[in-house]
Structure formats: C-alpha cells, structure tokens
Amino acid sequence: MDKHHVAAPICKTTTSTMNQNETSISTFGSESAPTPGVPTDTPPSSTMDISQSGSTIHEDCDIKEVIEFIRTMVICERQEDRDLVERRALRDSAYQGAHTARREAARHIEPSKNCAVFITNLAPDVQPWEIFDQLKNLDKVNFLSIMRPKKDRPNSAASVGFFTPEAARVMLWRTKQSSLMIRGQEALVRVDENCCPPREGLLGHTRVLIVEGKSCWACESALAHYLRLSGMYWQTDRCITTVLEDGSHQLEWRFCAYRHQAEKAYNIIKNELSDLVTVTFGRDPCVVE
16 A cells, blocks of 8 residues: 655655555554654654654644544454455455356346456556556446466466446457467456446446545545445545545545445445545546546
8 A cells, every 4th residue: 555645746646556465454553653743844764753743743743633543444454464365365265267156146137237347467466556547438337357377377367347338348349359368378268157236316426435534634644544444445546535625635546346346435435424524526537538
C-alpha cells in the first residue's frame, strides 16, 4: 500500500498505485510507522510523537480524534494480519479452472449475456493497473480478479467482468483485430466460462469512489485501516489525491471491483463516517469517453 500522504500546492494532483492485499500491513504505534494525517514531506521512517503539538498533524485536524482512532486500530492489528493471510489463501485457491459455488449458480446465463472475459499469459507479477490501462473505452468494470502462478502454471491469469455483455464482446473483437500487449508480451483473451451476469439498475454506481474532507480523513491510509476493521478485503487500481483550494483533500479511489469492494466501502464510509467526509461514486476511466 502506498502510505504516502500528499502535501502539495493548491489543486496539484498526484497519483499512487498499489496492490492493497499484496502489501504487508503496517503496525501503528511502532517507531517507523507513519501516522494518518501526517504530511508526506515527513519521511515515512521518521519517528513521530502524535501526543505533541499539532505541528506534526494537519492544523485543521482534531488531534484527540486521530489519537483515539489510532488507538482503536491497534487493538485489532494482529487479528487483521491473520485474517488477511486467510483471505488471500482462499482467494488464490478459489479459481483454478473449476467453478466456485457462487459462479456455479451463474452458469445458466445465456452466452449472449455473459459479461466476463478471461486473460492468460500475463507476467507473474502483473499489477492491476497494467490490466486496467488496456480496458479503456469499453464500459464500467464490475471486477478484476488476478490469479497468481502455481507450480503447473508459470504465468498469471485474470478474470474481468464488465457491467454489460456488449463491453465483453467489444474487448474480444478488439483482441482479434490486434494483439493485447501487456508488459511487452501478448496476452490471450477468451470468453470466461465462469459466467458473469449483467449489473442492472445501478445507474451512477462504479468501482471508483470520490471522498472529500480534511486531509487526515480523506486519505488512503486512514480509510484503509478503518475499512479493515470492518472486515473488508479489496485491491486497489489507483488512488489519486487532489488538494482543493480550501485546503481539504479529494481522494479518487479506484478499486479493482465494484462488487463487494467499492460498493461495500461506499456503504461503510457513508453510514459511519459521514460527519467526517463525503463520499460519492466517480466516473470509471474504462467507460467510453
């Protein structure tokens, strides 16, 4: 996870990329751990004392509020580590060419309504944003799931589900017209036999969240720790932070999936943190411009 905050001139936008669940969780309270709300011009390895004056935290932040938030997170830190390892193991074993129980129920879907494609021959350490960059001008992405190499499978593979079957058909057609190149090697695209149904009745909903508020709350690190406390598991495409004219921050958080990721994060933030930040769905950059 990219733990750096943005301390930038007004309206300057910066972008970070990360794989949320392939990054080890930092431990708050350790000397080397960064503190939510600390400007990025402070090196991550610096020792910070959050009990000192507000000079170490953004001036418009309630120091006691942040301290209490961190104290709450520390209580669950070790359990989070164990839970994360277990969820990663389940994710990696869930898709090995066999139909999972959830996807088995979707096999009755007509081929013309299948919204998923399967991509193979990817680099072993391919990152989500490398795949998303090849999905432009299609439609909203429902999910991206990357399967890492196994002993009998040297390369990675990925399943991509769109909101509409038309997007899947267009992607298949494109790859027949010209090769899909990701990190210098040709990726192979075919219909995903583990069908994905269309996502209907979700006008305006996407895998992208726009969060605005004080810099200590509208930041990836603070929100990520809060979401972990709620038992969430997710991956991130990109996080883009913009400093607004009034000094507040706008975070564009691009999740790897709408289903169970952006959708769940939106509900948690809206229902539990509405007095600290505002959250809306943003435009998916994979949509036709």
